[in-house]
Amino acid sequence: MNKFIRVNMTTMQVTTEAVPEKYIGLGGRALTSNFVNDEVKPTCHALGKNNKIIFAPGLLSGTTAPNSGRLSVGSKSPLTGTIKECNTGGLFSQKMAKMGIKALVIEGMPADDKFYIIKLDVNGVTIEESPSEILGGCGNYETIQILNEKYGSKVGMAITGPAGEYGLPSANISFKDPESNIRSAGRGGLGAVLGSKKVKAVIIDDTGAQPVPLVDPDKFRAASRVFAKALLDHPVAGQGLAAYGTDVLVNILNEAGGLPTNNFTEGRIDYNDLISGETMNATITERGGEGKVSHGCHPGCVIRCSQWYPDKKGKYITSGFEYETVWALGADAGIRDLDLIAYMDRAMDDVGVDSIEVSVAIATAMAGGLIPFGDGERALELIKEIAQPTPLARIIAGGCSIVGKLCGMFRVPVVKDQAIPAYDPRAVKGIGLTYATTTMGADHTAGYCISGNILKIGADLDPLKKDGQIEYARAMQIGTAAIDSTGMCLFVYFGIGDNPDGYQALIDMINAQYGLSLTATDVDKLGESVLKVERAFNKNAGFTNAHDRLPEFMEYEPVPPHNVVWDFTPEEIDEVYNF
Amino acid sequence: MKITVKLFATLRNYYEKEFSLEVPDDATPGTVVKQLNLPDKDIAIIMINGRGQKLDAPLSESDVLALFPPVGGG
Numbered sequence: 001m002n003k004f005i006r007v008n009m010t011t012m013q014v015t016t017e018a019v020p021e022k023y024i025g026l027g028g029r030a031l032t033s034n035f036v037n038d039e040v041k042p043t044c045h046a047l048g049k050n051n052k053i054i055f056a057p058g059l060l061s062g063t064t065a066p067n068s069g070r071l072s073v074g075s076k077s078p079l080t081g082t083i084k085e086c087n088t089g090g091l092f093s094q095k096m097a098k099m100g101i102k103a104l105v106i107e108g109m110p111a112d113d114k115f116y117i118i119k120l121d122v123n124g125v126t127i128e129e130s131p132s133e134i135l136g137g138c139g140n141y142e143t144i145q146i147l148n149e150k151y152g153s154k155v156g157m158a159i160t161g162p163a164g165e166y167g168l169p170s171a172n173i174s175f176k177d178p179e180s181n182i183r184s185a186g187r188g189g190l191g192a193v194l195g196s197k198k199v200k201a202v203i204i205d206d207t208g209a210q211p212v213p214l215v216d217p218d219k220f221r222a223a224s225r226v227f228a229k230a231l232l233d234h235p236v237a238g239q240g241l242a243a244y245g246t247d248v249l250v251n252i253l254n255e256a257g258g259l260p261t262n263n264f265t266e267g268r269i270d271y272n273d274l275i276s277g278e279t280m281n282a283t284i285t286e287r288g289g290e291g292k293v294s295h296g297c298h299p300g301c302v303i304r305c306s307q308w309y310p311d312k313k314g315k316y317i318t319s320g321f322e323y324e325t326v327w328a329l330g331a332d333a334g335i336r337d338l339d340l341i342a343y344m345d346r347a348m349d350d351v352g353v354d355s356i357e358v359s360v361a362i363a364t365a366m367a368g369g370l371i372p373f374g375d376g377e378r379a380l381e382l383i384k385e386i387a388q389p390t391p392l393a394r395i396i397a398g399g400c401s402i403v404g405k406l407c408g409m410f411r412v413p414v415v416k417d418q419a420i421p422a423y424d425p426r427a428v429k430g431i432g433l434t435y436a437t438t439t440m441g442a443d444h445t446a447g448y449c450i451s452g453n454i455l456k457i458g459a460d461l462d463p464l465k466k467d468g469q470i471e472y473a474r475a476m477q478i479g480t481a482a483i484d485s486t487g488m489c490l491f492v493y494f495g496i497g498d499n500p501d502g503y504q505a506l507i508d509m510i511n512a513q514y515g516l517s518l519t520a521t522d523v524d525k526l527g528e529s530v531l532k533v534e535r536a537f538n539k540n541a542g543f544t545n546a547h548d549r550l551p552e553f554m555e556y557e558p559v560p561p562h563n564v565v566w567d568f569t570p571e572e573i574d575e576v577y578n579f
Numbered sequence: 580m581k582i583t584v585k586l587f588a589t590l591r592n593y594y595e596k597e598f599s600l601e602v603p604d605d606a607t608p609g610t611v612v613k614q615l616n617l618p619d620k621d622i623a624i625i626m627i628n629g630r631g632q633k634l635d636a637p638l639s640e641s642d643v644l645a646l647f648p649p650v651g652g653g
Binding site: 234235236240241243244245246247248249251252255256257268273277305322323444448450451454455456457462463464490491494561562 | 585587588589591596620623624626629630631645647648649650651652653
């Protein structure tokens with residue numbers, strides 16, 4: 001990958017340069033975060049002309065390595081005001097890598113009000129006006145069909161949905177998946193940043209691109225085989241995720257008393273099997289038709305945690321139907337109907353909003369009296385209204401923090417204005433440390449301490465106790481920052497967390513591709529360096545340790561059934577980033 | 580003594596999802612797994628009354644024992 005492409009939306013100029021020396025060894029999150037820290041003014045307004053947005057495939061993207069097709073998108077977040085790295089599947093990353101594009105940067109903003117489409121192919125980059133029929137409220141599913149007609153069904157796409165056009169803080173960037181459905185660079189409002197630059201879509205056509213070059217193809221293939229075996233032989237990475245998807249966590253967190261319920265006032269529900277992964281699996285299997293229990297979000301995925309969830313007649317409703325979305329709507333907002341939640345998931349993908357932020361905002365709005373508690377039909381209408389948007393829909397799409405403020409509430413589950421997902425920090429203490437300290441605002445994927453606290457993969461800690469959690473949360477965040485730089489799906493961790501040979505195979509693939517001799521220590525150092533760069537950006541944007549705190553109510557409101565509070569001291573929390 | 584057993588994911592292929600079970604007074608999750616003839620390799624996460632436990636943890640009257648196969652998400 002030797003091309004570094006910049007698209008300036010102020011001048012409409014495109015420059016394709018060699019990759020700057022300092023970025024040559026970087027990919028994915030390491031590249032996007034270093035770039036944002038180097039070039040984005042930390043105090044800029046995220047929707048103003050001085051913010052930039054960068055797309056970067058991971059180090060292994062575009063190769064035959066299993067699960068290596070994830071893309072990093074970096075920018076300053078309009079939701080949190082922090083640096084942001086969003087990670088997504090779809091087709092984009094592998095196509096960029098095959099075309100030799102290390103990074104695509106979009107900067108500036110046009111003076112006029114028109115929306116544009118940026119198209120990348122082997123001949124270069126073009127900028128053209130967006131067709132009007134996909135603007136002003138057209139859903140993403142329809143937009144993909146219209147753009148498929150125009151550019152060919154095999155192209156990759158990154159789309160600013162209606163929410164992004166309106167600059168709403170929960171707007172995601174929607175990516176076309178292998179079947180022309182939707183994956184999302186979800187959290188932190190980067191769809192609003194792309195929208196602020198008046199980019200309706202980025203199209204990528206890799207026709208004529210060559211395979212990604214490998215310095216030592218034999219070594220690469222050997223390591224890739226070991227790595228694939230590590231994933232497929234692991235009961236979670238190889239079988240569990242494919243069968244039940246991430247929604248299997250409903251019953252696990254419910255049993256552990258860490259399933260935030262009724263706006264984080266309880267930790268357990270009694271109707272768990274209405275929304276559980278077991279029920280999702282059984283429903284898909286019974287209905288048949290277009291439904292499928294397992295589905296990969298990008299070519300080469302062997303874990304296949306996604307699915308196609310069908311309606312009663314067997315017609316596709318949604319895919320990538322995740323635990324966090326089902327939890328927020330099913331338990332936190334009390335909507336006891338998996339079909340209705342599936343329609344809401346689809347509607348959120350269609351208007352282009354983060355399904356965690358908006359679902360938690362809905363639960364907060366219910367607690368605040370804006371929507372009747374448990375009223376899924378009304379919530380679904382409101383999500384659809386984001387396409388217009390009506391004033392109330394605009395408020396919901398403003399995210400949990402804004403809804404909480406407008407409702408005069410103190411029980412608002414956010415860190416750095418980003419909604420806390422799916423795991424109550426009082427009952428699962430390790431994840432609370434990640435929520436408090438990650439550079440991203442509350443984000444479970446930034447250091448998934450559920451693994452060693454609840455799932456007993458990679459570690460075995462008592463989720464209700466503080467012992468070992470600081471070191472664990474630090475190690476998980478460092479390891480995650482490294483994996484996010486490889487283009488690998490984070491779920492590979494389940495396959496290699498307890499398997500040193502599998503982990504070494506991941507490093508060996510990078511070494512064989514680039515002719516390097518990295519060790520596990522080097523990879524840890526890479527992860528540390530990424531976190532330090534992100535933290536430096538946040539510090540320069542005005543963030544201090546005082547922002548690394550959970551919502552105060554968690555310190556004095558015990559959550560049943562274990563009746564525990566958040567009891568880490570500020571000094572203890574600050575130890576997480578002491579490295 | 581009587582306990583409640585809850586089974587999840589693939590373990591529901593063997594029994595219904597929740598039932599009460601008469602067990603000896605010195606029962607542990609390990610002895611219950613044997614009593615039910617569940618395959619050892621299918622037991623990955625064990626909770627008693629919502630707390631993570633090991634196979635040799637003591638069980639008491641009216642405890643809720645939850646057994647999960649290896650599963651994960653995120």
